[in-house]
Amino acid sequence: MSQILDLVGIFVFALSGALMGVRKRLDAVGMLVLAGMTALGGGVLRDLVLNVRPIAFQSLGYVLVPVAATVIVFFWHPHVARVMPAILVLDAAGLGLFCAVGTEKALEYGLNPLHATLLGVTTAVGGGMLRDVLAGEIPTLLYDRQLYAVPAMLGSGAMAALSAWGLHGWPATLAAAVLAFGLRVTAMRRNWRAPLARGVSE
Amino acid sequence: MSQILDLVGIFVFALSGALMGVRKRLDAVGMLVLAGMTALGGGVLRDLVLNVRPIAFQSLGYVLVPVAATVIVFFWHPHVARVMPAILVLDAAGLGLFCAVGTEKALEYGLNPLHATLLGVTTAVGGGMLRDVLAGEIPTLLYDRQLYAVPAMLGSGAMAALSAWGLHGWPATLAAAVLAFGLRVTAMRRNWRAPLARGVSE
Amino acid sequence: MSQILDLVGIFVFALSGALMGVRKRLDAVGMLVLAGMTALGGGVLRDLVLNVRPIAFQSLGYVLVPVAATVIVFFWHPHVARVMPAILVLDAAGLGLFCAVGTEKALEYGLNPLHATLLGVTTAVGGGMLRDVLAGEIPTLLYDRQLYAVPAMLGSGAMAALSAWGLHGWPATLAAAVLAFGLRVTAMRRNWRAPLARGVSE
Numbered sequence: 316m317s318q319i320l321d322l323v324g325i326f327v328f329a330l331s332g333a334l335m336g337v338r339k340r341l342d343a344v345g346m347l348v349l350a351g352m353t354a355l356g357g358g359v360l361r362d363l364v365l366n367v368r369p370i371a372f373q374s375l376g377y378v379l380v381p382v383a384a385t386v387i388v389f390f391w392h393p394h395v396a397r398v399m400p401a402i403l404v405l406d407a408a409g410l411g412l413f414c415a416v417g418t419e420k421a422l423e424y425g426l427n428p429l430h431a432t433l434l435g436v437t438t439a440v441g442g443g444m445l446r447d448v449l450a451g452e453i454p455t456l457l458y459d460r461q462l463y464a465v466p467a468m469l470g471s472g473a474m475a476a477l478s479a480w481g482l483h484g485w486p487a488t489l490a491a492a493v494l495a496f497g498l499r500v501t502a503m504r505r506n507w508r509a510p511l512a513r514g515v516s517e
Numbered sequence: 518m519s520q521i522l523d524l525v526g527i528f529v530f531a532l533s534g535a536l537m538g539v540r541k542r543l544d545a546v547g548m549l550v551l552a553g554m555t556a557l558g559g560g561v562l563r564d565l566v567l568n569v570r571p572i573a574f575q576s577l578g579y580v581l582v583p584v585a586a587t588v589i590v591f592f593w594h595p596h597v598a599r600v601m602p603a604i605l606v607l608d609a610a611g612l613g614l615f616c617a618v619g620t621e622k623a624l625e626y627g628l629n630p631l632h633a634t635l636l637g638v639t640t641a642v643g644g645g646m647l648r649d650v651l652a653g654e655i656p657t658l659l660y661d662r663q664l665y666a667v668p669a670m671l672g673s674g675a676m677a678a679l680s681a682w683g684l685h686g687w688p689a690t691l692a693a694a695v696l697a698f699g700l701r702v703t704a705m706r707r708n709w710r711a712p713l714a715r716g717v718s719e
Numbered sequence: 720m721s722q723i724l725d726l727v728g729i730f731v732f733a734l735s736g737a738l739m740g741v742r743k744r745l746d747a748v749g750m751l752v753l754a755g756m757t758a759l760g761g762g763v764l765r766d767l768v769l770n771v772r773p774i775a776f777q778s779l780g781y782v783l784v785p786v787a788a789t790v791i792v793f794f795w796h797p798h799v800a801r802v803m804p805a806i807l808v809l810d811a812a813g814l815g816l817f818c819a820v821g822t823e824k825a826l827e828y829g830l831n832p833l834h835a836t837l838l839g840v841t842t843a844v845g846g847g848m849l850r851d852v853l854a855g856e857i858p859t860l861l862y863d864r865q866l867y868a869v870p871a872m873l874g875s876g877a878m879a880a881l882s883a884w885g886l887h888g889w890p891a892t893l894a895a896a897v898l899a900f901g902l903r904v905t906a907m908r909r910n911w912r913a914p915l916a917r918g919v920s921e
Binding site for chain 2: 769
């Protein structure tokens with residue numbers, strides 16, 4: 316079950332990477348690289364920090380799903396772009412899932428709750444940041460004032476808290492993922508915005 | 518033998534990094550950083566994924582060769598730039614060698630053929646991508662439509678296939694490297710181009 | 720003692736990251752990400768190469784100090800910017816300390832003096848380079864011709880030499896750090912400049 320959810324998250328993140336490739340007029344290779352980086356980058360960073368072999372280099376699906384997403388975007392990107400609102404919701408689901416699963420794995424490897432939360436957020440937002448840097452842009456989440464990292468932070472923190480209270484297993488993971496997902500979707504709908512430093516005009 | 522070929526590949530990659538430094542009007546430190554990143558970055562990424570200490574931090578030659586390449590470019594870069602056509606051929610040799618050796622090392626550490634191929638390509642193209650990102654540019658291989666990553670992919674795949682068929686040792690490595698090299702040189706000569714997504718005009 | 724000095728270095732590096740965030744008009748999340756990357760990035764890279772869990776994910780202070788630096792810059796950045804000359808001196812202290820401590824840790828993990836020096840320099844300058852790349856700029860130290868990496872190189876080399884001569888412990892670390900710090904401050908005062916490649920006009 317969590318394996319399937321994980322692959323859904325990877326698929327959605329890979330779509331966003333491949334679409335960025337189309338927008339920047341990259342070729343097929345560039346689209347594939349951005350798709351793979353977006354989908355797998357956060358998990359690879361997490362596993363490098365945990366000092367284990369990245370899961371992206373152990374499981375077949377982790378390689379095939381970004382390839383499939385790239386093929387779909389290559390041939391049908393106008394349709395994919397048209398359903399972007401739906402994709403943004405799926406992306407929020409991927410964000411929620413990745414932060415919950417990332418935090419859980421970090422706790423399993425013995426990190427304390429604070430560092431596990433930090434690593435969960437890294438898992439959730441790392442791939443998107445790599446995508447933006449490779450595409451020659453400042454990572455969106457650094458400046459666009461949408462709440463993207465903050466829901467991941469709260470979801471990861473919730474996962475760490477639940478675990479500290481002895482609540483483990485997929486219900487806890489799902490609860491943390493749903494919290495981050497709900498916050499992210501609400502932030503989009505209500506247009507909640509991160510503050511600028513005091514005195515910096517909009 | 519493979520040690521010498523490896524150092525030749527590092528030398529050529531370091532030349533391309535240092536030349537990029539001259540083109541971007543970086544100072545001597547910037548030239549050295551770009552030379553080192555280009556030459557060693559791919560191998561460091563590979564070894565981090567394999568969870569072993571990067572070979573660049575174990576062997577003397579891996580540090581000295583980029584320094585030597587930087588010194589040469591610092592004093593004689595107009596001559597080096599003039600022989601760029603020859604350097605592009607040497608770069609293709611480096612690409613072939615790095616993808617074959619990278620895939621071989623990944624297989625030795627127990628990755629399956631698909632993931633070993635992926636890691637071989639990472640070894641071959643990772644350094645150049647880091648060079649471009651540090652120089653403030655979108656990595657060339659994402660947009661320039663030349664076939665650069667694709668020959669590495671086929672060379673890595675051939676290495677993994679030969680190994681799966683029980684063919685090991687330097688003849689197999691050399692065959693895979695020559696395949697990638699030949700494809701890369703042919704792609705340059707015939708100006709083969711990677712496709713853009715459907716409907717994106719040139 | 721060295722723990723406190725380490726946290727001072729992290730604090731100063733985090734200030735410089737958060738200030739870069741204000742300058743680029745990033746939001747609060749972007750300021751925090753840049754602060755954390757600048758402060759912790761070099762040490763994380765070092766620990767990944769050494770194949771150990773990054774210290775930033777083990778110690779509470781390493782997470783809290785960048786948060787504190789971001790809060791300070793968020794509310795009082797005009798004052799912080801006004802004391803930038805003092806901060807540049809503190810940054811030089813951080814540079815000296817990070818290169819000495821980084822080299823020492825690399826030697827402890829069995830790297831030879833040359834590679835330990837290289838890793839010490841990576842520790843000292845890696846965070847600032849990540850900050851610049853994330854902020855969409857070419858890393859300052861690649862082109863601005865100030866001597867920034869060179870003092871780190873000499874400090875790291877001194878640390879490795881002292882250790883090779885049997886001198887260990889905090890007096891040796893402090894001596895190497897003071898050397899790099901002194902060279903960096905002198906380079907700033909006298910405006911020493913790194914050379915451009917021969918024939919490249921200023």
